[in-house]
Amino acid sequence: VIIIALSILSLKFSVVTASIIAAILIFGFHFLGRKKRPQILQPIAVLMLCIGFSFGVKYFYNHILKDHQKDRISLWLRLEKDPEKLHKMKQTIMYNLNESEKAISSGGLYGKGFMEGTRTTGKFVPEQHTDYIFSTVGEEWGFLGSALVIILFVALLLRILYLSELQKSQFSRVYGYSVASILFVHFMINIGMVMGLIPTVGIPLPFFSYGGSGLWGFTILLFIFVKLDSNRINEW
Template identity: 55%
Template sequence: MANYNNSPAQQRGFFFNVDWLTVLLYLMLCAIGWFNIHSAVYDARHPGFVDFDTNYGKQFIFIMTSIVLGIVILLLDNRFFIAFASVFYVITIVLLIAVLVVGRNVGGNQAWIPIGSFRLQPSEFAKVTTCILLARYLSGTNIRITEWRSMLSAAAIIGLPMLLIMLQPDTGSTLVFCSLIFVLYREGLSPWFLISIGMGILLFVLALLFNQLYLVIGLIAIGVLIVLLFRRHRNVLITVLIGLAISISFIFSVKYIYLHVLKQHQKERIDILLGLTNDLRKKGYNVNQSKIAIGSGKLWGKGYLQGTQTKYSFVPAQSTDFIFCTVGEEWGFAGSAVLLGLYLFLVLRIIVIAERQRSPFSRIYAYGVASVIFFHVIINIGMTIGLVPVIGIPLPFISYGGSSLWSFTMLLFILIKLDSNRMGFLS
C-alpha cells in the first residue's frame, strides 16, 4: 500500500517540487511542433497561427487543452493513479473493442471513434493505461519478473491491447508496446530475451537477403566454434544445440511468414527498406520524397515556410507521420540535430527521474514513459530517412493530432506528478 511522510518539501506544495526542466522541454517540443505544422500545411488564405479552419489552428487548441490536462494531473493525488490503474486499463480495452465495431476506417486502419468533428484514437491512450497497470503489477508484493508466473502476467497486460490494436489493423501502434520489454529488463528480465529478439530480427533480414542454406551452414560453423571454445562446459553445449535448432527452424519459416502472414503493403515496405525493389514512383515514393526533402535542407535549411517539397505536397502525411521532413527541409541538419538533442535530453531526464524515485511504482512507470517516447522517436525519424519500414506512428509532441498529444501529455505529466511527491510517496 502507498503511504506518505509529511516532509517539509511536501508541506510546501507540489509546485516547489515539480521538475520544471521537464515541463520546459515539453513546452519547447509542443511549440516546435506547432510551428512546423503551420509551415507544413500553410494556407495563404488562413495565415494566422490560430485560425481554427486549419490544422495548425486546431493544433493550438490541442496544445492549450493539453496544458490544462497537465495542470489537472498535477493537482491529483498520487494514490489516484494506483487506485484506478485497473479501471483505466479496462476502459481503454473496452474502447479498443468498440473501435472495431463503430470505428472509422482511415487509411486502411479502423482505429478512430468519431465524436462529432473530432476523432478519438483509443490506441494512443492504451499506451498510458498499460504503463500504469504494468507499474502497479510489477511493484506489487512478491512479484519477481524472473519467475514465469510474473513474467506471463506482465506479458498478458502488455499483450491484450496489442492484440486488439493489431485487429484494427494498426501495426505501428502495436509495435510500440514491444518497447515495454525495456521496463521488464530494468526490473530483472534476463538480457538473453533482448539478445534473442535482436537475433530474431537479424536472422529475419538475412533470410530475406541471402540463401537460406548458406545461413544454416554459417550458423552451424559458428556453433561448432563456440562448442570448441567452451567444450568443457556442458551447459554451453546444450544451449548451443537448442539455439541452433530454434534458429534453423526460424530461418526456414521466414519465407512462409513473409509470403503468407505479412500483408502486401508490409512486404512492399520491407522490400523498399532492404533494397529488394526500387520502385520510386509507387512503392518507394513516400520514403524517396521524404529523403529528398530532408536532404535538400542541407546544413541550415531553406528557411521557415520555404520548403518546396512540403509546399507542393510531394511529401505524404507531412503534418503527421512525416512531420520530420518539414524540420529537415526548412531547418536543415542543424535544426534536426537540435530537435534530436531535445529528445535525447528528455529521455535521459526521464531516466534520471526514474532512478531517484523511492517508490517502485514510480520508477517502473518512469521507465515505461522513457521506453514509449524513445521508441516513437527512433521509429518515426528512422522511417522518414529510410532506416526502418514505414509503420505510421507520430513524432511525440510534434505531429498533428489531439489523441497523440493528449496521450503523450498524460504519460509525461503523470510522471512529473509522481516525481513531485517522491519524498513522501513510499510505495
C-alpha cells in the same frame, strides 16, 4: 498470457501497435525488481528472446504482415529483383520516402527558413504534417535544426531515465522507464522512417506531428510522471 494478447493484437489490429506495446513490456520487465533477481536470469531471457525471434520471423513475414508491408520490407532490404516490378514499387510505395529525402537534402546546413521550404509549401511530401513532419523540419531548419531537435529528444529521454532511477516506489520507477520507452520507440521509428533507415511505418513524431489525440496522449504520460516525481520530492 502476454504473448497471446500481443499475437491477437497483431493479427486483428496493428502490428505496429503490438510492437510498441512489446517494447514497453520489455523495458518494464527488465527494470521490475532487477536488483533482486539473480544476474544469470538476464542473459537467459535475452537468449530466449533471440531464439524466439529467429524462429518466428519467417512465420511473421509470411502469415501476419500484409502485402504492402512485405513490399516495404523488400524494397528496404533490396530483395526485389524484377526490374519492372521494382520500378513500379518505387513509383508508388517509395514515393513518400523519395520526396521526404529530397526535402531534407534541399534544406542544406541552415535550412530555407520557417515556412520558406519549397517542397513543404508545395505539398510535395504526402502526410508532411503528421508522419513525415520531420522532413519539414529538415527542409526549413536544415541539418543544424534537425540535429537540435534530436538532441532535445535525447536530453528529454535521459532526464526521464535519470528521474526514474531516483524514484522510491517500484511502480514510479517502472512507469518512468515505460514512458521513456514509448517516446524512444516513436522517436526512433519516425525519424528513421523519414530518412529511409527503416521501412515506412505510420507512427507520429511526439510533440511535433499534427493530431490532438497524440499530443494529449504524450502530454498526459509526461504529466503523470512529473506528478509521481513531485510526490517523491515532497516526501522529504
